[in-house]
Amino acid sequence: MSDTGRKDFSTKAKEEITPDSTKSTQDKVKETFTDTTDRLARGTQSDNSKSTTQEAFDKTQRSHDNTAHGGASQSIGDKIKNAVGLGDN
Numbered sequence: 001m002s003d004t005g006r007k008d009f010s011t012k013a014k015e016e017i018t019p020d021s022t023k024s025t026q027d028k029v030k031e032t033f034t035d036t037t038d039r040l041a042r043g044t045q046s047d048n049s050k051s052t053t054q055e056a057f058d059k060t061q062r063s064h065d066n067t068a069h070g071g072a073s074q075s076i077g078d079k080i081k082n083a084v085g086l087g088d089n
Contacts, residue, residue: 003054005041006038006041006054007034007035007038009053012038015031028083028084029080033080042058047059
């Protein structure tokens with residue numbers, strides 16, 4: 001279970017295990033948007049005000065974002081382009 005206003009863990013897990021090749025462009029854009037809003041929520045709420053589960057999940061996601069997805073160095077526009085297959089990657 002996730003904290004109020006956050007993407008549910010089961011939804012996030014389903015998105016992660018579903019191959020991008022089977023997702024529609026609309027699904028990819030929606031995922032990118034909801035991932036971005038979840039990251040913003042994650043960044044604005046201090047870890048000590050989160051549930052233990054949410055705090056642990058957020059720490060894992062921050063680490064993953066910084067190593068695998070360019071972290072803060074990749075703009076939201078770039079992330080959207082990559083989601084719809086228009087990026088340089």
